[in-house]
Every structure is written in C-alpha cells, then in structure tokens.
Amino acid sequence: MAARAIGVDLGGTNARAALVDAETGAIVSLSREVLADRSPAAVVEAVARVVAGVAGPGGARAFRTLGVGVAGQVLGASGLVLNAPNLGWRDVPLSGMLEGRLGVAVGVVNDLAAAAWGESRFGAARGTGDALVVFVGTGVGSGLVLGGRLHGGARGVAGELGHVKVRPPRPGEAPRRCGCGAVGCLEAYAGGANVAARVRSELAAGARSSIREGRGGDLSRVTAVQVEEAAAAGDAYARRLWDEVGELLGGAIAAAATLLNPQRIVLGGGMLLGSPTLLEIVEWRIRTETSRSAAVALEVVKAELGDGAGVIGAALLGGLDRPA
Amino acid sequence: MAARAIGVDLGGTNARAALVDAETGAIVSLSREVLADRSPAAVVEAVARVVAGVAGPGGARAFRTLGVGVAGQVLGASGLVLNAPNLGWRDVPLSGMLEGRLGVAVGVVNDLAAAAWGESRFGAARGTGDALVVFVGTGVGSGLVLGGRLHGGARGVAGELGHVKVRPPRPGEAPRRCGCGAVGCLEAYAGGANVAARVRSELAAGARSSIREGRGGDLSRVTAVQVEEAAAAGDAYARRLWDEVGELLGGAIAAAATLLNPQRIVLGGGMLLGSPTLLEIVEWRIRTETSRSAAVALEVVKAELGDGAGVIGAALLGGLDRPA
Numbered sequence: 083m084a085a086r087a088i089g090v091d092l093g094g095t096n097a098r099a100a101l102v103d104a105e106t107g108a109i110v111s112l113s114r115e116v117l118a119d120r121s122p123a124a125v126v127e128a129v130a131r132v133v134a135g136v137a138g139p140g141g142a143r144a145f146r147t148l149g150v151g152v153a154g155q156v157l158g159a160s161g162l163v164l165n166a167p168n169l170g171w172r173d174v175p176l177s178g179m180l181e182g183r184l185g186v187a188v189g190v191v192n193d194l195a196a197a198a199w200g201e202s203r204f205g206a207a208r209g210t211g212d213a214l215v216v217f218v219g220t221g222v223g224s225g226l227v228l229g230g231r232l233h234g235g236a237r238g239v240a241g242e243l244g245h246v247k248v249r250p251p252r253p254g255e256a257p258r259r260c261g262c263g264a265v266g267c268l269e270a271y272a273g274g275a276n277v278a279a280r281v282r283s284e285l286a287a288g289a290r291s292s293i294r295e296g297r298g299g300d301l302s303r304v305t306a307v308q309v310e311e312a313a314a315a316g317d318a319y320a321r322r323l324w325d326e327v328g329e330l331l332g333g334a335i336a337a338a339a340t341l342l343n344p345q346r347i348v349l350g351g352g353m354l355l356g357s358p359t360l361l362e363i364v365e366w367r368i369r370t371e372t373s374r375s376a377a378v379a380l381e382v383v384k385a386e387l388g389d390g391a392g393v394i395g396a397a398l399l400g401g402l403d404r405p406a
Numbered sequence: 407m408a409a410r411a412i413g414v415d416l417g418g419t420n421a422r423a424a425l426v427d428a429e430t431g432a433i434v435s436l437s438r439e440v441l442a443d444r445s446p447a448a449v450v451e452a453v454a455r456v457v458a459g460v461a462g463p464g465g466a467r468a469f470r471t472l473g474v475g476v477a478g479q480v481l482g483a484s485g486l487v488l489n490a491p492n493l494g495w496r497d498v499p500l501s502g503m504l505e506g507r508l509g510v511a512v513g514v515v516n517d518l519a520a521a522a523w524g525e526s527r528f529g530a531a532r533g534t535g536d537a538l539v540v541f542v543g544t545g546v547g548s549g550l551v552l553g554g555r556l557h558g559g560a561r562g563v564a565g566e567l568g569h570v571k572v573r574p575p576r577p578g579e580a581p582r583r584c585g586c587g588a589v590g591c592l593e594a595y596a597g598g599a600n601v602a603a604r605v606r607s608e609l610a611a612g613a614r615s616s617i618r619e620g621r622g623g624d625l626s627r628v629t630a631v632q633v634e635e636a637a638a639a640g641d642a643y644a645r646r647l648w649d650e651v652g653e654l655l656g657g658a659i660a661a662a663a664t665l666l667n668p669q670r671i672v673l674g675g676g677m678l679l680g681s682p683t684l685l686e687i688v689e690w691r692i693r694t695e696t697s698r699s700a701a702v703a704l705e706v707v708k709a710e711l712g713d714g715a716g717v718i719g720a721a722l723l724g725g726l727d728r729p730a
Contacts, residue, residue, distance in 0.1 A: 155699050165699070210560075212559055224665075226665070226666075228552055228557055229553070229557065233553065233666070234667070235536055235666055235667025235668065235669075235700070236534075236667050236668060236669035236703070236704075237667055237699065237703065238667070239667050239700055240667035240700075241665065241667075242664050242697045242699065242700060243665060245664055245698075246661040246665065247661065247664075247695045249575070249657075253577035253578065262697070263698070264698065266695075267697075333571060333573075336570075340567075340569055340570045341548075341564065341565065341665070342559055342564055343558070343559025343560050343561055343562070343564035343565075345559075371571045371590075373569035373570075373588070373591075374587070374588065375479050375488060375561065375563040376566060378561065379560070379561065380560075
C-alpha cells in the first residue's frame with residue numbers, strides 16, 4: 083500500500099483536510115468545513131472533524147504525523163502562529179493544541195509555503211531544486227524552493243513577497259497602507275482584496291470605466307474578475323490599472339529572480355491565473371527586468387495544482403519533508 | 407600543522423593571492439601584482455606568479471586545490487567566466503586554463519560571493535546560517551548565505567543585487583543606464599563609479615555644491631569620498647544625493663530581507679563603509695522597510711574582513727567549502 087499522509091489547509095473561512103498519496107501527490111479523499119467560529123479552540127475542533135472525515139477507521143492516530151498550512155505567519159518549526167489576520171489570531175500555539183487534541187505530531191507552516199512545496203513536489207515546480215513560487219489571490223505571497231529545500235529563513239517567515247515595499251508608480255501619490263499596518267507593501271497595490279476595494283472607491287468617486295456600466299451601477303460586487311473582463315475588452319481605466327499592478331508585481335518578481343537565480347518561476351493564485359491580460363503584463367515585466375544572466379534559461383510557468391497545492395504540500399511538510 | 411589553502415582575488419586592476427589558515431581564517435602571507443595586460447593568457451601567468459609568491463617551496467602542487475574569486479559572472483561550478491567587464495572578458499574558461507597551468511584543481515567563483523563566504527566563515531556573518539552580505543564599492547553586489555550554504559542558484563549567478571531594477575526616485579526622470587547594458591539597475595544609481603560620474607557631470611552642468619569649491623574647480627578627482635565629506639558638512643546637494651542613493655540601496659536590501667528573512671545583514675564595500683552619513687540612511691531604510699516579521703531580531707552589522715574577505719573566501723571555496 084502506498085504511503086499516505088493527511089494535509090490540512092486552514093484559511094480565513096474554511097478548513098479543508100485531504101488524504102494524500104505521498105508517492106504521487108494524488109488526493110485520495112477530501113473533507114471541508116466552513117469556520118463558523120474562528121476562536122482557536124473552535125478551529126481546533128473543526129480541524130479535528132475534517133481530519134476525521136479523511137482519516138479512515140483508525141482515525142488521526144493511524145498516521146504518525148499531520149501537516150497544517152495556515153493563512154498566517156508561523157514561527158519556524160515551533161508551530162506558533164504569530165499572526166493570522168483572517169482568523170483574528172495572534173500568538174496561537176496551534177501545533178501544540180492540535181497535538182493535544184489529535185494525539186499525533188503536527189507540523190504547522192504558512193499556507194503559501196505549503197502550496198509552494200506542493201507545486202515543487204508534484205506540480206509546476208517539480209524536477210528543479212531552485213524555484214520561486216508566487217501566488218496572487220486575495221493577498222500576495224510566495225514560497226522559495228532553494229537547493230531542493232523550502233527556505234524558511236531565520237524565523238520561518240521567508241517568502242513574504244506581498245510585504246516587499248514598492249514605490250508609488252504615479253508621481254506625487256502617497257504610498258498605500260497594507261492590511262499588515264505598514265505602508266507601501268506590494269500587497270496593498272496588487273492583492274485581489276485591495277485591488278477590488280480600490281476600484282470600488284475610484285468608481286464611486288467618478289472614474290469612467292465600462293466596469294460600472296457592466297454592473298448597472300452596483301459597485302459592491304466588483305472584483306478583479308470584472309477588471310480583467312473590462313481590460314480584455316479594451317477599457318482604458320482597467321488597462322491602466324492592470325499596467326500598474328503588472329508593473330509592480332512583475333518588478334518585484336524580477337527583483338527576486340535577479341537575487342535568487344531560480345531555474346523556474348511558477349505563477350499561481352486565483353487573481354493572476356484568472357486574469358490573462360494581467361498575467362501577460364507580469365510575464366513581460368519578468369522577462370525584461372530580470373538581470374540578463376539570471377534571465378537566461380529562466381522558465382516562467384503557471385501553477386498546476388490549483389486549490390490542491392496547499393493540502394498536498396501540507397501533507398508532505400507535516401512528516402516526510404518536514405523542514406528543519 | 408594547521409590546514410592551509412590558497413585563495414586568489416582577481417579584480418580589474420590587480421591579482422592578489424593569499425595563503426590562508428583554514429582553521430582560523432588568518433592570512434599567513436600575501437602576494438600582489440598589477441595587471442598590465444588583461445588578456446586571459448597574460449592574467450593566467452600573473453595568477454601563477456602571485457600564487458608562487460605565497461605557495462612556498464612545494465609550489466601550487468603542494469596544495470590539492472586553489473580558489474579564485476573573479477570580478478565577473480561565473481557559470482556555476484564550471485569555472486567559465488561568462489562576463490567580466492573590468493577585464494574585458496566574455497566566456498573565458500578560467501578554471502580550465504589555470505588547472506592546465508598550475509596542475510591543481512581550481513574552483514572559480516564570483517569575487518563578491520567569495521567575499522561573502524569569507525565574512526560568513528570568519529567575519530561579521532560568522533555563527534549564523536542565514537545572512538545577506540552586501541558590498542557597495544565601485545559596483546554593487548551581494549552574497550546569500552542560506553541554510554549554511556552559499557546560494558548559487560540555477561546558473562551560479564545568484565546575488566546580483568546591483569542589477570535589480572529600481573524606479574527613478576525623481577518624478578519624470580528617465581531610468582539610468584548601467585554598465586551591464588540594461589537600464590534602471592541599482593548599480594547605475596548606487597555604485598561608486600556611477601555616483602562619481604554623475605556628480606562630475608552634474609557639477610560640470612552647474613549644480614551648486616561645496617564639492618566643487620573644495621576641489622578648486624577640478625572635477626576630475628571627485629569620488630564618493632568628497633560627496634561624503636560634503637554631506638557630513640551639511641551640503642544640500644550632497645545630502646540630497648545620499649538620500650536618494652540610500653533610499654534605493656536600503657529599499658533593495660530591505661526587499662531582499664523581507665523575501666529571505668536572514669538572521670543578519672552584513673554591510674561592506676569601500677563606498678558604504680567609507681561614508682557614515684550614507685550608511686546611516688541605508689540602515690534606517692532597512693529598519694523601516696523590511697517587513698515587520700522579518701525585521702524582528704534582524705541584526706544589521708558592518709563587514710569585518712575588509713579587502714581580506716575575498717582571498718579568505720576564495721581559499722575556502724576552492725576546496726573545503728566548494729559549492730556543489
């Protein structure tokens with residue numbers, strides 16, 4: 083029987099668990115629950131339920147380890163969640179709490195680090211030891227696969243591409259404030275939630291765009307999807323916005339590629355993969371702004387595992403591939 | 407007897423060899439020669455002479471390996487120098503040529519990677535496995551010590567901080583062209599040679615500054631040293647220039663720290679260590695622009711080994727610590 087492992091993806095709204103075939107990366111079964119109560123104790127119970135949903139008759143104890151990817155900052159191998167804005171958590175000892183509840187060793191990592199590792203082992207970054215895996219969805223983040231290992235850094239928070247500071251692209255414009263509290267973070271300009279909020283605000287203030295017309299004046303449901311539709315149809319406002327977002331995203335990724343000289347860059351996340359017009363701008367910026375020597379033979383590809391990357395990577399990082 | 411190794415530092419104007427105590431990093435003896443002829447064949451002979459100057463009676467063959475740091479891009483472990491602008495080289499198989507001449511295995515690495523490794527083993531980055539070592543002198547470069555190893559990347563050209571693209575800090579200003587041929591590289595704004603050329607050009611065009619007065623109108627000898635003197639004395643032109651250079655340097659280093667989460671940043675190189683006013687701005691930018699989670703417990707220190715870092719690192723990388 084093939085080795086199997088359980089991975090959990092813990093976002094701001096859902097907990098998902100998957101039973102993963104560790105030899106092939108295939109998801110054997112999947113269980114999911116909406117988080118009604120986000121308190122640490124309630125979330126631990128929700129995780130226990132989704133794990134039970136995939137663990138089989140022996141329960142979680144039939145597995146020696148469990149891996150959890152959480153949408154937040156995780157302090158190295160300690161399993162301490164320093165900060166998870168979408169859950170409203172600070173300094174939650176998640177691995178200890180889950181170990182006490184489930185009776186197995188639990189490895190906790192950042193959700194995007196887990197997803198990057200999933201892509202590295204079984205997705206678009208397989209076959210190389212040096213890859214930069216970037217996700218642009220609600221937020222912006224990345225995972226660094228360097229020398230065949232997931233690079234965690236001194237405190238385990240490496241890969242925070244979304245919190246690299248960028249300069250405002252429009253002269254005289256003040257830097258935007260990020261959800262993390264700092265100003266000028268890439269995520270404040272290029273994360274899906276912030277892009278949508280900005281578009282709603284600018285349209286409400288009178289900016290001219292076909293986005294407004296397409297929704298009959300109802301701005302509350304505008305997201306990056308409508309910006310992409312408008313940009314693809316030639317709307318000037320949407321095109322200018324995508325130029326700006328693409329310049330900042332592509333520039334930050336190119337800077338990372340110049341510094342790290344990866345063999346491959348993997349681009350993923352719902353906003354980026356759902357916006358071909360934006361993706362093209364980002365790819366062009368990466369090609370033109372990466373240093374010449376690092377751009378030679380650099381592969382730029384799309385993520386392959388979608389939502390599955392997180393649970394697959396978490397399953398592997400929880401045991402077999404657990405970082406030092 | 408302690409293990410000893412020979413390291414060579416090959417710049418655009420000099421070849422230096424050192425006999426290094428591999429246990430302590432101490433330089434036992436040093437030999438140096440000005441490069442009158444920069445052709446590959448002539449440089450190989452110059453390296454052979456400086457190596458003979460420190461090798462002792464047994465010659466280079468008494469050592470099993472030799473390490474060379476060269477001011478240029480080196481293709482991974484191949485020893486092929488892709489591009490060395492100061493030597494006027496492209497695609498020179500340096501390690502093969504030196505091995506043929508000296509009869510020992512020769513490891514060739516980028517000079518700043520060698521210097522970073524010297525600081526990592528015996529200088530300001532000792533005792534940590536995760537350090538970003540930045541040098542700002544004539545040019546701008548860095549070495550990445552990640553997980554205890556020197557990170558080379560897919561082609562061995564990782565660490566090219568000087569060729570990260572930056573946005574012009576003055577609205578409406580066109581990006582500057584770099585010696586590498588690209589536009590907008592950090593080095594074009596912050597490398598000592600480019601800073602000096604810019605100051606000479608702006609003063610010749612009539613910019614008001616005490617730099618001009620201090621040199622009696624002779625602009626040909628203006629370097630970063632005079633800019634620092636003027637900035638320290640309160641000269642507005644020099645202060646504004648240091649603000650701009652410091653913003654770009656500090657921002658690029660902070661972005662790298664946000665991405666890599668190093669334990670320590672080491673700042674070195676003649677221009678940066680010789681300019682306390684600039685160094686203060688750079689340190690402040692690093693402190694304020696690095697993401698909060700990566701800035702916690704981040705140490706920012708000065709390089710300790712000066713000119714010796716390159717030969718010490720090259721000696722170690724040539725044999726004992728030779729990268730994969």
